[in-house]
Structures are given as structure tokens and as C-alpha cells.
Amino acid sequence: MQVKLLSARFDIPDAHKIEVAKEHGAYATLDKVFAMQPEEVIELVKASGLRGRGGAGFPTGLKWSFLPKNIDKPVYLAVNSDESEPATFKDRYILVRDPHMLIEGIIICCYAIKSQAAYIYIRGEYTTQVKALQAAIDEAYAAGYLGESIAGRDYKLDVTVHRGAGAYVCGEETALLESIEGRKGQPRSKPPFPAVEGLYGCPTIINNVQSIASLPFILANGPDAYKAYGTEKSPGTHLFGISGLVKKPGMYELPLGLPILEVIDKVAGGLRDGRTLKGVIPGGSSTPVLTPEEAQTVTLDYESMAAHKTMFGSGGIVVLDDTVDMVKLVENLIYFYHHESCGQCTPCREGLGWMLKIVKKIIRGEGTTADIDLLTELCDNIEMKTVCVLSAACTMSTRSYLNKFRHEFEAYVSGGASSQTAM
Amino acid sequence: MSDRSQLIETGKPFAFDAQRDAEFERLAKRYPTRESLILPSLWLVQEQEGWISAEAMAYIADRIGTFATMVYEAATFYTMYNLQPKGKYHICVCRTLSCYLLGKQEIVDYLQRELGIKPGAVSADGQYSLEEVECLGHCGSAPVVQINGEFYEYMTVDKLKELLATLK
Numbered sequence: 001m002q003v004k005l006l007s008a009r010f011d012i013p014d015a016h017k018i019e020v021a022k023e024h025g026a027y028a029t030l031d032k033v034f035a036m037q038p039e040e041v042i043e044l045v046k047a048s049g050l051r052g053r054g055g056a057g058f059p060t061g062l063k064w065s066f067l068p069k070n071i072d073k074p075v076y077l078a079v080n081s082d083e084s085e086p087a088t089f090k091d092r093y094i095l096v097r098d099p100h101m102l103i104e105g106i107i108i109c110c111y112a113i114k115s116q117a118a119y120i121y122i123r124g125e126y127t128t129q130v131k132a133l134q135a136a137i138d139e140a141y142a143a144g145y146l147g148e149s150i151a152g153r154d155y156k157l158d159v160t161v162h163r164g165a166g167a168y169v170c171g172e173e174t175a176l177l178e179s180i181e182g183r184k185g186q187p188r189s190k191p192p193f194p195a196v197e198g199l200y201g202c203p204t205i206i207n208n209v210q211s212i213a214s215l216p217f218i219l220a221n222g223p224d225a226y227k228a229y230g231t232e233k234s235p236g237t238h239l240f241g242i243s244g245l246v247k248k249p250g251m252y253e254l255p256l257g258l259p260i261l262e263v264i265d266k267v268a269g270g271l272r273d274g275r276t277l278k279g280v281i282p283g284g285s286s287t288p289v290l291t292p293e294e295a296q297t298v299t300l301d302y303e304s305m306a307a308h309k310t311m312f313g314s315g316g317i318v319v320l321d322d323t324v325d326m327v328k329l330v331e332n333l334i335y336f337y338h339h340e341s342c343g344q345c346t347p348c349r350e351g352l353g354w355m356l357k358i359v360k361k362i363i364r365g366e367g368t369t370a371d372i373d374l375l376t377e378l379c380d381n382i383e384m385k386t387v388c389v390l391s392a393a394c395t396m397s398t399r400s401y402l403n404k405f406r407h408e409f410e411a412y413v414s415g416g417a418s419s420q421t422a423m
Numbered sequence: 424m425s426d427r428s429q430l431i432e433t434g435k436p437f438a439f440d441a442q443r444d445a446e447f448e449r450l451a452k453r454y455p456t457r458e459s460l461i462l463p464s465l466w467l468v469q470e471q472e473g474w475i476s477a478e479a480m481a482y483i484a485d486r487i488g489t490f491a492t493m494v495y496e497a498a499t500f501y502t503m504y505n506l507q508p509k510g511k512y513h514i515c516v517c518r519t520l521s522c523y524l525l526g527k528q529e530i531v532d533y534l535q536r537e538l539g540i541k542p543g544a545v546s547a548d549g550q551y552s553l554e555e556v557e558c559l560g561h562c563g564s565a566p567v568v569q570i571n572g573e574f575y576e577y578m579t580v581d582k583l584k585e586l587l588a589t590l591k
Contacts (some may be wrong), residue, residue, distance in 0.1 A: 074455075086520040086558040115498040117453075124466075125559050125590045127572035162452040163466055165501030168557065182458035182493065184500040200455050243521040243562035250563045285520050285558075316562065318521060336557055342500075 001267055003229065005217050005237045006210065007253040010097040016132060018139040018199065021100040029219040030151050033108050041112035044194070045215065046221035047128035049235035053090075054080055054171075054208030055284065055313045057234075057302045064113050067203050068193040076199040077110050077118040078180065078206045081133075082164060082171035084123055085393075086285035086336060087316030090239035091209035093251050095122070095129045098213075099136035106159055107150060108219055113205050116156050120209075124165040134161055136390060147223035164387050168340035172388045173206040175342065185390035186344040215392075234301035234312075242268040244318040256301040260290075263300060264319055275321040281311025285333055288321070288391030288400030310400070326405040327412055331359045332397055337394035348391035351382040355398065362412045372409045376402050427499045430477040431507055437479040439486075443467040447486070457487045461497045464503045465504050474505035510552035512543045514538075515569040518555040521562035529552075530566055531555060533580045537587065551590075 009015040009024050018026070033041060046061030069073060079102070082093045094102055106118050120131050137159055140146045148156050167185045168230040169175045174188035177199050198204025214236065218226045227235040234256040240263070243249045247269030254263065261278060264270060271277060277292040282300075290298060298308050305312045320329070338352035355378050361367045377393035379402070386392075402409065439447060450463050464483040468475050475498055484491040498504045516522075516531050531553075535541060538551045545552040561567035564576035570584065575586060 083560050086560060087562050088558075089560045089562050092560055123560070124501070125556070125569070127569075158453060160450070162459075163462065164503075165462060165465070166503035166556075167501055179462065181456065181460060182461035182489075182497060184496055241563050243565060244524050249521075249565070306457065318471075318524070318562070320524070324524065329520075329523075332520060333519070336519050339557060 001258060002252055002255055002262065003108070003237055003255055004253060005226075006094070006101070006213055006227070006239060007098075009101065010093060015098055016096065016100075016136060018100055018136070018143055021098065024101040025220070026098075026216075027104050027145055027151070029104065029216050030107065030145075033111055033219055034151070034153055034155070037423060038112045041108065041219075044223055045112070045218060048212065048213055048218045048226045049233075050218060050226065051234065051236075051302065052208055053210035053214070053238065053315070055311075057312055060207060060211050063195065063207070064109075064205055066193070067113055067205065068196060071114075071203055073202040074117065074200075075113055075115040076202055076204040077106065077113065077115045078120060078173070078176060078194075078199060078204055079106060079120040079172065079209055079212055080171060080176060080206055081120055081122040081126075082168075082176060082211045083126075083209070083314075084168040084171045084340075085314050085316065086333075087241060087243055087281060087318045088284050088314040089241045089243075090251055090315060091369050092126065092129055094213045095126070095241060096132045099133050100140065101216055102133075102209060102213045103136060103145065103159065106217040107145065107157060108215040109205070109207065109212055110157050111155065115205070116158065118157065118159045119180055119199070120159065120161050121170065121180060122161060122163055123170075124163050130161060130163060133188055136163065166217060168336075169342045169388070169390055172390065175388065176206065177204065182240065184342065186342045187390075189387055231299075231301045231303070233303050238300070238315045240300065241314075241316045242319070243316070244281075245272060245321040245323070246270065246319045247272060254300065257304075258300050260298045260300055260317070261295050264317070268317075268319070271319070271321055275323065277319070278322050278324055279317075279320040279326070281318035281320070281397075283311050284316040285318070285336065286397050287311040287313040288396055289404060291404050308423065316333055326401050326408045327359065327363055330401045331356070331363060333397060334359055334394060337390065345386035345391070347382040347385045352391060352394055353380055354378060355394070356383075362409060365415060367409075367413050369410065369413055372402065372413065375409075427502070427506060428493070428505070430480065432477045432572055433474050435478065437468070437472075437476060437482045439467060439482075443471050458489055458493060460487050461489070461494055462501070465494070465498055465501075469505060474508045475518075508545070508549070511550050513552045513554070513571055515554045515556045515559070516542075517557070517559040517561070517565070517569075519558040522558075522566040525565045527566045529580055530568065530578055532585060533583060 014020045050060045051057040170179045170185040175185040179185045194204040230236045280290045302312045334356045341348045343349045379399045383395040468479040480494045484494045542555040568575045
């Protein structure tokens with residue numbers, strides 16, 4: 001089931017070094033790219049059907065085409081390497097094992113959108129990863145792939161790494177821009193969208209690391225080669241992160257469209273011996289949980305996830321078995337989102353704290369049925385009433401556990417819950 | 424979470440060393456506004472001193488040419504900036520989702536007992552500080568512990584015992 005498009009160089013020793021990466025094809029697309037017009041590159045990426053791999057799944061080429069025409073301001077690229085959604089750990093592999101694939105992708109993107117400055121926003125926790133990335137960028141400057149003249153051409157591009165410092169919300173694209181500008185990571189109201197007014201008030205494209213890293217393959221092999229993988233509406237491959245209670249957790253590159261249960265069984269080794277499946281989180285902690293029955297018909301693509309009222313998200317799959325206490329899991333998740341609220345909007349800042357208090361009360365055995373209903377009511381009153389979707393990330397997921405595993409909440413309320421996991 | 428509203432004064436002036444000074448000047452050419460240097464400068468201070476004092480924030484504001492409150496606002500918002508000295512070994516345990524499912528609590532409990540400190544605290548001898556942090560992006564090799572920036576994956580209490588023995 002596994003394929004190697006993006007991960008082609010991951011297992012080659014020292015592929016993070018420019019000489020080794022070049023021996024195995026890195027930077028080979030640049031001749032082709034510079035022979036094209038920028039608009040042609042955009043059309044080619046559009047034709048590949050590549051969708052944003054950060055979570056929203058918005059078509060990458062289409063996003064680029066939203067830049068205003070005849071711009072008299074600089075255009076910026078911001079590469080989102082914040083990777084903070086719990087269960088997401090895919091971009092880390094690109095940063096460490098094949099950073100030159102990312103740099104080549106940045107050159108392709110910047111040429112297409114006519115940008116001469118890219119910023120890679122990397123989460124502060126990625127300490128060893130940021131060193132690996134910076135070392136690769138330094139190599140690329142020394143080899144003439146970045147700087148005043150890209151690969152000997154009359155084209156200038158600077159790539160600068162900007163480190164975050166522990167704020168999940170900075171993965172939200174406008175919070176990310178605020179953070180690069182030196183402020184607190186508090187999201188901006190949209191519109192204006194960043195493509196029109198982004199970094200420093202200038203047109204800005206924000207793309208996920210994996211989206212950008214997919215470009216060299218697409219440019220080298222053409223859109224049809226990319227579309228040969230995946231489904232019609234979800235073409236290509238994805239670096240899936242599978243974690244939780246499986247025998248072989250890890251990062252696996254797979255074409256989109258595979259049945260989720262088959263992937264859990266055959267790729268991730270299946271459940272631990274003697275355990276049964278209780279649920280699957282399909283695409284990062286914010287995506288609504290699937291019951292084993294629902295998971296039967298789910299495939300790993302954007303359409304199937306939407307049809308099952310959940311989301312493809314970041315491709316971070318978490319497997320939950322029968323030992324998991326769903327109420328305590330929800331407490332763990334609400335704690336996370338409450339802790340990471342930037343404090344700008346009252347419903348999120350106050351509401352998530354209120355939800356946490358209620359779920360803690362339920363776990364202490366002091367809750368009532370009315371408290372379970374109040375949690376649902378709070379979800380409804382917080383969601384979509386804030387500048388960004390951080391609060392919705394908490395309420396959408398919480399609501400799914402309340403709806404699908406309500407009996408576990410009720411067991412706590414009636415005093416019948418048996419604590420199965422330590423918290 | 425530790426208190427992020429109080430600044431600590433050292434009573435001594437702060438300045439970048441030569442290496443950080445050069446990095447500051449390199450970065451200054453990369454951003455169209457001086458304020459973009461706030462986060463990188465806070466990192467440079469932390470790399471140099473291990474934490475960020477009131478004097479260091481004033482120095483950054485001065486160096487950038489911005490209001491001290493801009494620097495203070497960023498320093499207090501972003502939780503990875505240490506506003507007080509940490510232990511010689513700063514131990515972070517991921518508490519979120521996959522690490523939670525795979526037993527992060529046993530690790531936290533063990534460290535609390537062994538080091539005699541609660542998350543957020545520094546041991547009396549200054550050797551260790553302990554913190555529970557949110558998702559560290561190593562869910563596929565959970566549970567994960569980060570010590571002075573280095574990641575230790577598939578962590579167990581036994582492995583941690585061996586690891587602690589090497590941190591003296």
C-alpha cells in the first residue's frame with residue numbers, strides 16, 4: 001500500500017545533505033521551471049489537483065491564482081511548518097530527512113507567484129528540526145540555489161526561518177502572519193484574505209510544508225503522474241501519521257482513497273492483541289471521531305470524510321481501543337484547546353475553560369445529565385462565533401464524542417463509570 | 424502553568440555576545456520591519472542566557488527601536504520563552520492525545536517522585552525543572568520527553584531511569 005513520492009529520499013543515508021540530495025534528483029526541476037512562464041507553473045499545479053495538506057484541503061494552484069494581478073507591492077510566501085495539531089507529525093520528516101525537497105518546492109512556488117522572499121514559520125518545539133532545516137538552507141545559499149541569483153539566473157530569492165515559541169494558534173494562517181510581524185499570535189478578521197493583504201500588508205500565499213514539498217514531483221513528472229495516485233477529487237499521496245493504540249504507529253506515505261480500517265490493519269499493524277476498536281480520530285485531534293461502524297465505509301480522502309461528517313484534516317489518524325475512557329480523552333482535548341486559546345474572543349477564552357470545568361466535574365462523579373446537555377449547548381454557542389476556528393476545533397470534536405459516546409458520559413453521571421485509564 | 428506576568432530583574436545590564444550580535448544583524452536584513460526581530464531576538468537571548476530577564480527585554484526594545492511593551496507582550500504570550508531561570512536539565516513531558524493514550528501520566532508521576540518537584544517548578548539545587556507541555560509532534564513514537572531540546576521517543580519509566588542517571 002505504501003508509495004514513495006514525497007518520501008523517495010527519506011531512507012537514503014545523508015539525503016538531508018545537498019550533494020546526496022542532488023545525486024538523487026534534488027533541484028533537477030529548476031531548468032524546466034525557469035523555462036516556463038510563472039502563469040504556466042500555476043496552471044500546471046492547478047492541473048495536478050494538489051490540495052493544501054495543512055488541513056483545509058484547499059486547491060493549492062487555485063489559492064495562488066487569487067493573488068491580485070498587476071501588483072505594485074512585494075509578494076510573500078509563508079510556509080506553514082507550525083505542525084501543532086495533536087496527532088500531526090508528518091512535516092517533521094520532510095524538514096529532517098529531505099529539507100532540499102522543501103527548498104526546491106519553495107523556489108518553484110516563489111517563481112510562480114513572483115515572490116522574492118519566503119518565510120518558513122516553524123514551531124519552537126522543533127529544536128533539532130530547525131537546526132537541520134537551517135543547515136540545509138545554508139547549503140542551498142552556498143550552492144547558489146538561494147540568494148541573489150537562483151541557479152545562475154536573474155532571479156533573487158531569500159528564505160528565512162522564523163521560529164514560533166509554543167503557540168498552537170500560530171498554525172492559523174493570519175496568527176502566523178502576526179507572529180512573523182512580531183506580535184502575539186492573535187488571528188485577524190477575514191476579509192481581507194492574505195492573498196490580497198497578508199504579511200506587512202502585502203499579498204501573501206501561505207502553504208503547508210507538505211503542499212510545497214509536493215511541487216518538485218509534480219514539476220518533474222507532470223500533473224498526470226501525480227493524479228495517477230489517489231482519487232479523482234483527492235489526487236496524489238499524503239504523509240499519514242498513524243498513532244495511538246496500534247502495533248506499528250508511525251509515518252506512512254499512502255495514496256489518498258484507501259479504506260481507513262485496512263490501512264490501520266495492514267500498514268499500522270492493527271490493534272494490540274486482544275483489543276477491540278472503539279473509535280478512530282481520522283485527521284488530527286480536532287476532527288470528529290468515527291465509531292467502528294462508521295469507519296467501515298470511510299476511505300482516506302476529502303470526499304469520504306465529508307460524507308461521514310468529519311474531516312481529512314492533517315492526515316493524523318489516532319486509533320482508540322476498548323481501554324480508552326472517552327470522557328477522560330475529551331478532558332485531555334478540551335484542556336489542550338483551552339490552554340492554546342489566544343484570548344482574543346470571549347466565547348473561546350471563557351467558553352473552553354467553562355467546558356473544561358464541566359467535564360472535570362463529570363469525571364469527579366459530581367455531574368448531572370444537565371451538565372452533559374450544557375456541554376452540548378456550550379459547543380453550539382461557541383462554535384463559529386469567534387475570529388478563527390480554534391474554538392470550533394474543540395467544539396466539533398467534543399460534540400462528536402458527546403453524540404457518539406454519550407453513554408460513557410452518562411455512566412459517570414449515574415456513578416457507573418469504571419476508570420480504565422489513568423489521567 | 425507557571426506565572427507569565429512577572430518579569431525578573433537581574434540588576435545587571437544585558438547585551439548580545441558577538442555570535443548573537445552577528446545573527447541579529449543577519450536577520451535584520453531579512454525583514455522589512457524592525458518589529459519582526461522581536462521573536463528571533465527573544466530566542467537569541469534565551470539561547471545565550473537560558474531565560475529572559477527584564478533587562479534583556481529592555482535591551483531588545485532598544486536595539487530594535489520599538490516600545491518595550493511590544494517585547495513584553497510577545498515574551499509573555501509565547502510559552503516557550505522562559506521568564507525565569509530553568510533547571511540545568513529542563514524536562515518537558517508531552518501531555519496531549521497520543522502521549523496521553525500511551526501513558527504519559529506514569530512518566531510525569533515518576534519524575535515528580537524522583538525529582539521531588541511538580542510540573543512548572545525547578546528543583547532546589549537548580550539541577551532539574553519539569554514541565555508538562557502540549558503536543559510535541561512526535562505522536563507516532565509516543566510517549567515523548569524533551570530534555571534541553573533533545574527528543575527521547577517511545578519513553579518508559581525504565582528508559583527514563585537510565586536517562587536520568589546520565590544527567591548529572
